[in-house]
Amino acid sequence: MFITLKPHKPHYENVPFEIPSSWEWTTINTISKSILYGVSESAKTNGKYRLLRITDIQNNSVQWDSVPYTDFDENKAKSYLLSDGDILFARTGATVGKSYLVQGLTEEAIYASYLIRVQTYDAVLPQYVKFYFESGYYWEQIEQGSVGVGQPNVNGTILGNLHVPIPPIHEQFRIVSELSKWMGIIDIIEMGKTDLQTIIKQVKSKILDLAIQGKLVAQDPSDEPASELLKRINPKAEFACDNGHYTQLPDGWTIAPMQILCSLIDGDKQNGIERVNLDVKYLRGERDAKTLTSGKYVATKSLLILVDGENSGEVFRTPIEGYQGSTFKQLFINENMNSRYVLQVINLHRRILRENKVGSAIPHLNKKLFKAIEVPIPPYKEQQRIVETINKVFMSLDLIMESL
Known part of the structure; x- marks a missing residue:
């Protein structure tokens, strides 16, 4: 069955946009x-x-x-x-x-x-x-x-x-043929884009892996050994230079569990002061968070680690002060460590933390596993060089990602 279309009127009222006279x-x-x-x-x-x-x-x-x-x-x-x-x-x-x-x-x-x-x-x-x-x-x-x-x-x-x-029907055929050709090309580009995005993620992971093995930047024998750094953090603790996961680390490196280097805590309780309730939605840019008059206070630029939900282990730096949401713990990194180096180590272990999350209805960060993460620790100055190198390489990779 064919339908009969009325003759085209190029300037009738409420036309969404102009079309050819045969349409x-x-x-x-x-x-x-x-x-x-x-x-x-x-x-x-x-x-x-x-x-x-x-x-x-x-x-x-x-x-x-x-x-x-x-x-x-x-x-x-x-x-x-x-x-x-x-x-x-x-x-x-x-x-x-x-x-x-x-x-x-x-x-x-x-x-x-x-x-x-x-x-x-x-x-x-x-x-x-x-x-x-x-x-x-x-x-x-x-x-x-x-x-x-x-x-x-x-x-x-x-x-x-x-x-x-x-x-007209013949033009429909031509349009479908032309669009199908271009959509096929676009699909190939999209597939290549997805493959390249996957490769970039793998490259980032490999760079972090090389960093914590001491293979990313050159060693400087004049750097203070990491063992001296750790003595300032905990004079009584004993630290290893190698273990089953990180063998043959460079001279001057050592290994310590994450709980020695940082801690997960709640903020101090405050009452009678109206502040924003910091939660994951607010920190990700959805500015509809409510305000509270009491809660666990968090200062501006504090590090918060997500402990509830599918993205457990993700770390944020809060842009404002407020009260700590229940989905977070504050992450404190010892001042003797380069905080950006520790954050890169956490990032490298996020997949393991996600796969071993605990909880039924709402998954939770496995805090015991988090505290037990074995962190390879280079001298402080090398931590700085590693972070600078990672930032430089990641910036180039991110530019590629943005251009896709």
Whole structure:
């Protein structure tokens, strides 16, 4: 079935933007022979039909082998069976507005209730509409039309009323062909970008690893040995020069547990003074934190280490004074150590700290493991040289990351 489009009027009112004279402004309703909600069915291990859900659609693709099944009424299923060229639209949740073009189906499948299916008339290529569903103008309309606070959604009526510019069918073919070519090139670039980002992360980790083995910068025999530095921190403590993890460290280096070098504490209790409640959201830039009149005081530029949540072990320096949130401990590094060197050692161990976090509903930093981290300690002046070298190399790597 073909649709008939009205002749184009280049200057009618409320036109979103000018289009060529052979094109036509219309709506999703006008170009669609069907806009239909999915079915409310339970997913099963076995069944007659695959049941495609929002969560099965990731990055414009579906791993059909992992899509569950359902046993839906055969008489009703015909209305919901998916075909190549169908466009599925997420109508609620975090992915509201995302779409998926069905292609290459190998078995019968229906779709779940949080999806809306759009089937276009023959005069409109579904591939063209799918590209439209990726455009900035489309997303502007979705943002304006979405309703709900806790759970934004876009219903079938809103979807159907979206404005869409439609070119002649032959031009649709040309547009789809050209966009497909460029999108393929962009995908290759994105893959290369992702690979390069992974390599840069690995390089940073390797640099830190070399640093704590004494292989990053040259040694200076005139530097005061680290053993003398540690005597000032704890005169009674005994320290090793090598162990099972760090063998053959350079002369002048030693090893000590993290608990000798730094401590995790709470701030001093204060009452009657209104201060910002410092929490992870505030420190990451979301300036909607509430104020309190009592709590554990934290001074400006204090080091705080995240002890709750998936990012346990991450360290922040607070930009303002305030009361310490429950998700943090203050991190105090002994003044005899270069604090930036210690922070790099913590950063190197973050993966281990995350993998060994404790807690059920909310993971917590494993403080016992943190305190037991064995820190290779170079002379103080070498700590400075290591940090300066790391900063210089990381700055270059970060410039590459920013340019991607």
